[in-house]
Amino acid sequence: MEIEQYVIGGLLLGGGVGFVYLSVGLIVDVVGSYAAALSLFLKGDLNRSKRFTELRFTYMYFIFGLVVSGVLYTLFVNGTMPYSDVSGVRMLIGGVLVGLGATITGGGLLSHCTWSISELGRTTSFVSFAFVSIVLSVSYLTRLILMP
């Protein structure tokens, strides 16, 4: 890929997060989105915070937007559906670990980066930097050990 593609992708990604913030004042929280979707099927709130109970449908629209973006990209930009050799079982196991890790820390990589930028405080920046560093290091080592 050319460098321009990374820049355009970065502008869309960062701009999208920024658009949510500038339009409705919310910091993207994908963990909340999963909890919102689950609450439609499971009784009782999984997350009893006021933020979640007031914004449940807002979180659902976030998920809807992510799925629609994928459809739009395949239909109008790429033209073909992607293919992967990764098995469903491996995706399931990896997904459980990702979901568990994201829930324990309160968010994924994008969320942590966004929080640190929104606050630009020492503690928040340190925590986000630590989380990103841990994730990237462990991912690299995991692939080195398990899949040489």
Place this chain on the structure above:
Amino acid sequence: MKYIERQHVGVFLGAVLIGLGLSYVHLTTPERVFAYLNFEQLGIIALGSTVLCALLFCFKVVPGVTKRPFLWGDFEYKDITPGLNILFGGVLFGIGWALAGMSPTTAFVAIGNGLPQALFSIIGIFLGSIIGTALFRR
């Protein structure tokens, strides 16, 4: 209750932009993610730098001028406190990401792209979310 309110439109459009960006740099394809994690594709540095610049502009420059969001609500702030959960969560997230090549955000976009295995990733993330909330976040 109205089913489509102004905040829903803002969040939906933002999510579309996020998903298009992730698709455009192929972060929704596991094999490409593995190449990034193996540091085989150094363009990820350009991607990360651009994302950070865009976030800085949107979170620090524009709110200083506009003072309020243009559709709904007020600007929120989030505080994170350091703790062992960052270490444990980061390790689990890292291992899972290296196995599946999917993150909570990219999994939904990948489903839209038409990658059927992403559904297993989403199911797994839901299960992980349930376990994590039951054990750690109540």
